[in-house]
Amino acid sequence: MPKALETVLEIDLKSLEHNYRFLRSKLNPGTKFLSVVKAFAYGSDADQIALKLQELGTDYFAVAYVKEGVALRKAGITKPILVLHPQPVNLEILIEFQLEPSMYSFGILNQFTALLNRKEINRYPVHIKFNTGLNRLGFAEKDVESLLELLENKDTLKIVSLFSHLAATEDPKEEAFTRKQIAKFEKISVEVTNRLKIQPIRHILNTSGILNYQEAQYDMVRSGIGLYGYGNEARYDAELKPIATLKTIISQIHHLSPSDTVGYNRAYVSRSSRVSATLPIGHADGIGRQYGKGKTFVLVNGKMAPIIGNVCMDMIMIDITDIPSKEGDEVILYGPELSAHEVAKTANTISYELITGISQRVRRIYSS
Template identity: 65%
Template sequence: MPKANQTILELNLNALEHNYNHLRSRLEPTTKFLGVVKAFAYGSDAVKISLKLQSIGVDYFAVAYASEGVVLRDAGIKLPILVLHPQAANFDVLLKHRLEPSLYSTKILNEFLKLVQNEGLKDYPVHIKFNTGLNRLGFGENEVDTVLEVLENSREIKMVSIFSHLAASEDLNEKVFTLQQIDTFKRIATAMENKLGRVVFKHILNTSGIINYPKAQFDMVRSGIGLYGFGNDTEIDKQLKPVATLKTAISQIHRILPEESVGYNRAYISSNERFTATLPLGHADGIGRQYGNGKAFVSVNGKKAPIIGNVCMDMIMIDITGLNCEEGDEVVIFGEDPTADEMATGAKTISYELLTGISQRVKRVCIDH
């Protein structure tokens, strides 16, 4: 029986390469690939993930905030880095580290332009974000002329691309809406190109877009969750490999008598004799209270063990009745079985939330061979 001495998040870089190659195989050879490595590379390790992706051929990176891009630059990432949600307060950081901002509103566009002008720069690369239906960030279709006027009258910034983001590319019940988004984006791109007199670099597809709407791959695609092993579809998930496996070890085993309780607020009361194991991780590590009380299970020597009682800050308890295990045995919280998606679904959330929520106090260990 495998033994473990601490809680770790094991990162399989071979699985990452497999996922990248699989997603690449769905694209035209000329389509560029942007790897989304925001939020610690979906809760893993942004530096190690990015260095691996850079080595195997990714063309671009994207982060949410400037500080995330700085970490990558300091680690030796040379590829272009798109900052998806830049804040005006960090524009100086963007410039210092040659990060490329998404400019999504008149206010942000003008503020960034002013700073670049003050710095005396020319042709600084920027990306223009258009809102086609997600209604989160982006210029509206009716603002094309406004954006063009600024771009045409400025030599300080240079538009590298225009892009948008799909709202429901994983939900085929929303196919009509998604196709409307793509058509809107095409209209915007055509208007931009006609007035600029040149072809504009374009991208709109996310992971589910790559899978479900390959005809809209334009010049580049952006993949986040797919790189980490999830395609928002059970059949696609079978073709991908989870990168992250959260492992821990049994700290103590308890015999629970009938009518005895387990954990805070006596949330679990045994109806008969049971055996429980206490594990050294909890909601401070990213396993939220929503996973307690039988909503999720973990794997003990290949067997399912439900989480019982309320999740504590630093500990969870699992029911190991009938399982062959002992203190010190390894426990898989999520990985290949159960997957992060399966665990998240049991708690009525999504794999993104579970993965990105794993605390930085959990040690990351990489496998790359």
């Protein structure tokens, strides 16, 4: 791509294809693949990412909320879209755009069933979520009997899948807990399928699950962070390619004298003659204040430069004293050359938070 002339997020669709094919290579031939494109496809661009994944042959998509699914439909996505966390107020539009809701509680199940009855709709596709230990959403094991009584002999719903969410597939120390979750899901799903005499898709593995628990593939797997180039482990990060590079430029260079200060609250004090550069990106763009005060580095002309002072709303300042630089030079905040995982660690957070937090005012550009 040409050199950045402003703050941009470069999205490499070839790297997306590489990651998709790598993850699929870990699956049995008949295992379906669900691509998670919630949160603007993890901070990139849901429309372009989903269109590319649809072209590559993904079987399913997942989003968090109905609004995200509607946007995908308007962008031309025709594959099934699972809405992981539908809200009752959005159920009518969910039906209008042929989205498939997760039924995670008796409340959402009863409200959706009542709506279908009023509209005289039968066999609407839904996904039943079970809580096997993450304790966010899903029917508990103790709910299964009551749930089955509600679902038996009803034509209103078509149960497309049964699924659960694992809590710690990337952590070897939690293997026993993960296997306990898988065993619980196996028990519940067998009971449900036998009782209702159905053969739904079953899925429980996320990205780290695909890589570490391949024997629990069931009928489908789900991947989010892996598609975007992060495997939560160094050995898998080496196999994946970050699809996004956050770039900006140097707007102005300052020559600081000893005791000069930089930024709000004079948070940086120069102890000697230093050179600083101001960049047109700040916490309104997703680079939060936690990255300031020397904790985090950016890449300038191949060398690491620390962020100094407090991160401002629209600007950050960096120390380029030992880096030959000029105004207009390109600066990399994260990407293949500087992992978002490593950058996030400097602020005691995770790559997910960093990459999904990039503001929509940052222009997205694409290579394929």
